[in-house]
Amino acid sequence: MAPKPRVRFAPSPTGELHVGNARTALFNWMYARHHGGSFILRIEDTDESRSALSYQISLFDDLKWLGLDWDEGPNKEGAYGPYRQSERLDIYKSHLQKLIDADLVYPCYCTEEELEEERQNLILSKRMPRYMGKCRNLSPDERKQREKEGKKPSYRFKIYPQTIEFKDLIRGLMKFEADAIGDFIIVRSNGMPAYNFAVVIDDHLMNINHVIRGEDHLSNTALQIMLYRAFGFEPPTFAHHSLILGKDRAKLSKRHGSVSIGEFRKQGILPEALVNYLGLLGSSFTDAREVLSREEMIAGFTLKRASRSGAIFDEEKLLWLNAIYIRNCKTEDLVARLTPFLEQSGFKKEIINSEGFKRIIDLVKTDLTTLADIENHISLFFDDKYELTDEAKKILEKDTAQNVVRTFARYLAHNTEQQNLYAAAMKHTKEKTGAKGKELFMPIRAALTGKTHGPELDKVFIVLGTNSALKRLEFFIR
RNA sequence: GGUCCCAUCGUCUAGUGGUUAGGACGCUGGCCUCUCACGCCGGAAACCAGGGUUCAACUCCCUGUGGGACUACCA
Incomplete structure (x- = not known):
């Protein structure tokens, strides 16, 4: 197994x-x-x-x-x-020593300026920019000389011509030629290990057997495999996913x-x-x-x-999924997730945690694509002095609309204790004014919420409560 | 420039020699409905190009083109 x-x-x-x-x-x-x-x-x-x-x-x-x-x-x-x-530095140090002892690495005394110059020259002469191995064959005396000058070396790994092959779980057989690669630094002059060096040691020591990472590491893998070989470690299985x-x-x-x-x-x-x-x-x-x-x-x-x-990356699709997850949240859970956003908008804890608030969230759940959307969708329940939208204004300007709102409001005012007040008032308004459908609903919606869009009116009415509804309607009856 | 990777609707993908090339997002028509949202039903929309291989290529091979990554004393 x-x-x-x-x-x-x-x-x-x-x-x-x-x-x-x-x-x-x-x-x-x-x-x-x-x-x-x-x-x-x-x-x-x-x-x-x-x-x-x-x-x-x-x-x-x-x-x-x-x-x-x-x-x-x-x-x-x-x-x-x-x-x-950063807590494993001694491990890298001992592993560097192993490679030094095996003569697989060498100290490099080149400064960053020198390296940059070399790189530029190579680019100018249209050759591959890579380290040409200036310090690879320094004699012991030359090395001592540079140490005496106080130069802190980095350590480079010796590359020998070879073909590196490995099986990538996502991409199949990968093949790289080592001669395109310059001797690379495994330990920096400040003593810190470089990525390719540390990663090999750690993955091996931590018994990592599958390395799943981005495609941007594909060419690093060749370098790392050479290090695995140098140490005599068995490389893990690699899988490079797309970016x-x-x-x-x-x-x-x-x-x-x-x-x-x-x-x-x-x-x-x-x-x-x-x-x-x-x-x-x-x-x-x-x-x-x-x-x-x-x-x-x-x-x-x-x-x-x-x-x-x-x-x-398709943000639209993320938002689509997000809306689905919001909709599928249990209302209580959704309120909890919404709380930080609501508090930021100035809603008090007592309101957020009230039973009535849960009913509101139930009504607007399907409108949300993000949690941050919430304020736009619940403001109509809390702001008694809302501004009318242009569309709402247009609807309320009509005489018939005024009549509908008035009739509806009057019925409410005289029957505040009645059961199913909303339905009764609607029925009454319909009969009295002859308005139906849009003619009936829209003026009431506009007067009640200031908007022409929103959750079903009967539900909005129940959440608002008779008193609040009346207050709002009276405001529009001039 | 060098090395390497990749290539199906606008986008994310299914597909592994014979399919009306499927799904999803988005777009769009309709239904539901007081409106919006949700939901439901429908539509437009793709195999990068050219050569092979084969009875048969989106699928296999080659070349080209296009895109991308890497090319540090960053990871």
Whole structure:
């Protein structure tokens, strides 16, 4: 039996979690859950200048919000920790020593300026910009000389001509020639490990057997496989999924608008909707349906159905899913989710938690595409001094309309205690004025709510209550 | 420039040699209805191009074209 998959999501805390990375996390998570394996979170914070603790915190928040729980990682230590690369520096150091001892790496004393110059020259002479191995064959004396000058070396991995092949679970057989690759840095002059180096060591030591990541890492894989060979480690199985693209078909980035998970949260996107959408983007499930629960997604997930071509992020479809998830929320649950948005709009807790409020939410549920939409749809229930829309004005200007409103209002005023007052008043108004259909409903709707659109009138009336309804109507009877 | 990846409606996708090329979002016509939303029914809309292979190509192969990623002492 194949061993249980151990997969990881390894973000660097250099910014907010964005949808691209979130989808990678989701794929890994679904893969682990589908196969009963483990999902590991590892923080790749070796770039001290760009990493920030605050990003780590928001990263954890976002993953939890999405419901992507990890089995091992920061705050959930397992047998393979620590799970922050900054806490594993001695591990990298000892592994560097192994490669030095095996004469597979060498110190490089070139400065960034020198390297940049070399690169420019190569580009000018229309050759491949890559490191030409200036420091590769330095004699021990030359090295000592540079050390004496106080130069701190970076360490480069020696590339030998070879063909690197690996089987990608999504893309099939991949083949790379090493001679296009220059000796690359595995440890920087400040002593910090470089990505390709740390990732290989960690994935091996953490027993990661499936690496699922974005296509942008495809060419890195060749470098990493050379390192696996150098260490004598067995490489994991790789799977490179396609990238999420913006409308211009370029890799999705900030300039395409909202892309961070936090932004979607603030806009009132439900995590279920976002997860569902991300699962659908650039992939499909065994189950052909598109609105899927978390459990159904896990059950229907397979890398075989991951698309090889990039997928444009379609916000319209996300919103469609979001509206469905909002509609399907139990009203109580929806009120809870809506609460932060309502409080921001100035609604008091007592109102939000009242029974009457639940009835209102029930009425407007189907109108919402995002949670942030809520205010536009409930204001008519709370604002007694609303402005009429142009359409509402037009309707109320008619004489017949005035008559309808007046008749309706008068009946209400004289029968406040009657059962089913609304129905009775409507019946009365219909008979008395002869108005029916639009002629009957619209003036009352317009006078009652100031708008020509909204939930069914009878329900609006009940929520408003007779007193409030009367107050509003009287305002229009001049 | 080099290396690599990719190519079905506008978008996300199903499809694995023989299909009226299916679904979803969006768009659109209608039904429901006081209105809007929801819901329901219908419509328009695609196999990048050219060569092969084959009785038969969206499907397999080659070339071209187009798009993308990588090409850092970032991950």
